[in-house]
Amino acid sequence: MTWSETVTIDFTAPLDVAPESAHHAQAAAGNAAIADAAIGVLRDALSGDADIERLLLRAAAGAGKSYVLRRLVGDILGHPDVERVAITAFTNKQTYPLARELANALRPSHGPEAVVLLVADRRRSEVPPDVESSAVVVTSTKEIPHAARVVIAPIHKLGSHWPKQFTEALGPGSNGDAPFDVLFVDEAWQVAHYLFDKVTRHAPIWVGVGDVGQIPPLEIGQNPWRGDAGYNPYRAWPTEFENGDARTWVEELPSVWRPTTGQLALWRAFYPDWSTLDCVVAPGDRVVQFGEMSPAATAVWAQVASGVPTLLEVDGLPDPDAPDVDVPLMNVVESLLDELLASGLSLRSRRYDGSGSPTTDEEIVTPGKPHSDPIIAVLATRNQAVDDAAASVERLAATHELLENDVVSSTVDSWQGQTNGITVAVHPLSGAVRLDDFNSQFGRLAVTCTRATHGLLVVSRPGLDTLLSDAPARPGTPIGEPGFRTLPRQTHQRILATFARGTLVVAPNTEGD
Numbered sequence: 001m002t003w004s005e006t007v008t009i010d011f012t013a014p015l016d017v018a019p020e021s022a023h024h025a026q027a028a029a030g031n032a033a034i035a036d037a038a039i040g041v042l043r044d045a046l047s048g049d050a051d052i053e054r055l056l057l058r059a060a061a062g063a064g065k066s067y068v069l070r071r072l073v074g075d076i077l078g079h080p081d082v083e084r085v086a087i088t089a090f091t092n093k094q095t096y097p098l099a100r101e102l103a104n105a106l107r108p109s110h111g112p113e114a115v116v117l118l119v120a121d122r123r124r125s126e127v128p129p130d131v132e133s134s135a136v137v138v139t140s141t142k143e144i145p146h147a148a149r150v151v152i153a154p155i156h157k158l159g160s161h162w163p164k165q166f167t168e169a170l171g172p173g174s175n176g177d178a179p180f181d182v183l184f185v186d187e188a189w190q191v192a193h194y195l196f197d198k199v200t201r202h203a204p205i206w207v208g209v210g211d212v213g214q215i216p217p218l219e220i221g222q223n224p225w226r227g228d229a230g231y232n233p234y235r236a237w238p239t240e241f242e243n244g245d246a247r248t249w250v251e252e253l254p255s256v257w258r259p260t261t262g263q264l265a266l267w268r269a270f271y272p273d274w275s276t277l278d279c280v281v282a283p284g285d286r287v288v289q290f291g292e293m294s295p296a297a298t299a300v301w302a303q304v305a306s307g308v309p310t311l312l313e314v315d316g317l318p319d320p321d322a323p324d325v326d327v328p329l330m331n332v333v334e335s336l337l338d339e340l341l342a343s344g345l346s347l348r349s350r351r352y353d354g355s356g357s358p359t360t361d362e363e364i365v366t367p368g369k370p371h372s373d374p375i376i377a378v379l380a381t382r383n384q385a386v387d388d389a390a391a392s393v394e395r396l397a398a399t400h401e402l403l404e405n406d407v408v409s410s411t412v413d414s415w416q417g418q419t420n421g422i423t424v425a426v427h428p429l430s431g432a433v434r435l436d437d438f439n440s441q442f443g444r445l446a447v448t449c450t451r452a453t454h455g456l457l458v459v460s461r462p463g464l465d466t467l468l469s470d471a472p473a474r475p476g477t478p479i480g481e482p483g484f485r486t487l488p489r490q491t492h493q494r495i496l497a498t499f500a501r502g503t504l505v506v507a508p509n510t511e512g513d
Helices: 024-047 065-076 092-110 121-126 155-159 163-170 261-270 295-305 327-343 383-400 442-449 464-470 489-496
Strands: 054-059 085-089 115-118 136-138 150-154 182-186 205-211 248-252 286-289 310-315 346-352 358-365 376-380 407-411 420-426 452-460 500-505
Touching: 024 054, 024 065, 024 205, 024 248, 054 065, 065 085, 065 092, 065 182, 065 205, 085 092, 085 155, 092 115, 092 150, 092 182, 150 155, 261 442, 261 452, 261 489, 286 295, 286 452, 295 310, 295 327, 295 452, 295 500, 327 376, 327 383, 327 420, 327 452, 346 452, 376 383, 383 407, 420 442, 442 452, 442 489, 464 489
Parallel strands: 054 205, 054 248, 085 150, 085 182, 115 136, 115 150, 182 205, 310 452, 310 500, 376 407, 376 420, 420 452
Antiparallel strands: 286 346, 346 358
């Protein structure tokens, strides 16, 4: 894909700009205060001084919820009524960083066998080396050492063992019955009720921490439990308890660590019921640097580098094979990325201490040099589109001699819980002729737009405004699901209002491979 050297793009500013936000330590203090409160409630519940059985910490994407969970675990192990705790999550890859970080943190005070990762036999070889060297990795309850204080397992593995199997291997917890005294659930809103039901007897107290904007555990057209409108086994389990249950303590983490300040209006659009949402990152803390490019590419990446979410509508392309299989549009993405990588891309990030205060250190990430999170993630909603994105990424990797995690591609669903520097995504409504349950799903668009630390570029064919103005009204919460699960047209419009917008016109004769 090429375009004339004379082509330029003028971006219009977002219609919705976030009001002034607290930053750095002032913003981080809000999350710390909620964590302190949760520790107090959990301690009272364990001591019998509070009639609480569940704690739910609701978080926006990038709020540092896993850090809060690790802090809760580290503190509660010192309680006299805690012998051991369990931690679970929906996927194996969500358990790995928890096992690594907790094992490293607890080793000095609790010994080398304090943290155990329980995995399936067939997944044993997939455990990363740094997790192997930190935690004790086992495949059965009989292998768990008696010195274990924290047992971590994905929900499928934990639920495949009865509580009795753990008590036979380790004895009961301090509660005298269940094997664990507290069950922590990371990304709790991603765990369906029917899965969680299998682990409810593993501990008398449950703590759920997670992003309420997750893609629902399973999308269904009707509630199969028609006789009980209040129960749906395919719904995320915390939704049964988060609205007024007397024995459930619920709070929201009021700050986010991941986004730039320019993205905060977008974050707030996805969490409109949040009373407060501040951003730890202050203006100037994150910088995207690049060299000389064509005028069009320079305009696009300069806008992305501002930190404000960017929507680029591309006109003049050949018709796609289908709305969600758009090779010509993906070729535009590939060309823009090709210029960016060739120009000498680097991402700079100011570092913070545990309180959120900036330090004198700075992280600089460049393609071709080792780093942790991907520099660029290209996201698409359906598998065929992801195959096209993967092919583009492979060509870019070969051309620019990239490392495996410099530029990656993924379905949005598989990218939940991940973090990357720059996100490039095709808008789910690009080329659509109507709103449906898939392209208007809240969680899918939220995941797309909330992964990036430095910049967000969403591309689309023209016509989003026309589609949203002409589309029939749709209910916001189908089949009685709680939360903002499906995006009606007004919510789509509210989200688009937080983007800077520009149009790239591609001449018909410039289309190529």
